[in-house]
Amino acid sequence: TNSTESIPIRLNKELAPCRQVLDDLESHDEAWPFLLAVNTKQFPTYRKVIRNPMDLQTIGKRLSQNEYKSRDEFVSDVRLIFDNCETFNEDNSPVGKAGHTLRLFFETRWADLTSG
Numbered sequence: 844t845n846s847t848e849s850i851p852i853r854l855n856k857e858l859a860p861c862r863q864v865l866d867d868l869e870s871h872d873e874a875w876p877f878l879l880a881v882n883t884k885q886f887p888t889y890r891k892v893i894r895n896p897m898d899l900q901t902i903g904k905r906l907s908q909n910e911y912k913s914r915d916e917f918v919s920d921v922r923l924i925f926d927n928c929e930t931f932n933e934d935n936s937p938v939g940k941a942g943h944t945l946r947l948f949f950e951t952r953w954a955d956l957t958s959g
């Protein structure tokens with residue numbers, strides 16, 4: 844069955860901005876470091892430093908599986924991506940700069956989509 848049939852209309856409407864902003868993030872030029880989970884073979888220290896990894900693909904799966912019960916849960920996962928990025932990457936590194944750019948894009952787009 845279509846996974847959206849099972850959730851109340853209210854929740855479905857409530858989460859619409861989440862799908863929209865996720866699509867916008869995934870298609871952003873600076874999204875490349877955040878599309879998939881950080882490969883721990885490529886970055887062996889990552890999981891020691893970052894206790895709660897997060898990425899855009901994981902958020903998309905959670906959204907499609909109706910794991911978010913509120914917009915706030917969704918927003919927390921998105922902000923976790925950028926907080927992890929700041930923890931692990933220098934601000935002036937390519938990934939660090941991408942994180943700051945994409946965080947500002949997210950907060951601006953999210954405010955536009957949800958300001959009523």
Ligand SMILES: Cc1ncccc1N[C@@H](C)c1cnc2ccsc2c1
Pocket residue numbers: 875876877879880881882885886928931932938
């Ligand atoms: C967001 C993040 N934080 C810390 C480490 C990595 C990453 N991203 C991965 C995709 C990444 C980021 N940059 C490069 C450069 C060559 S492979 C590769 C993979």
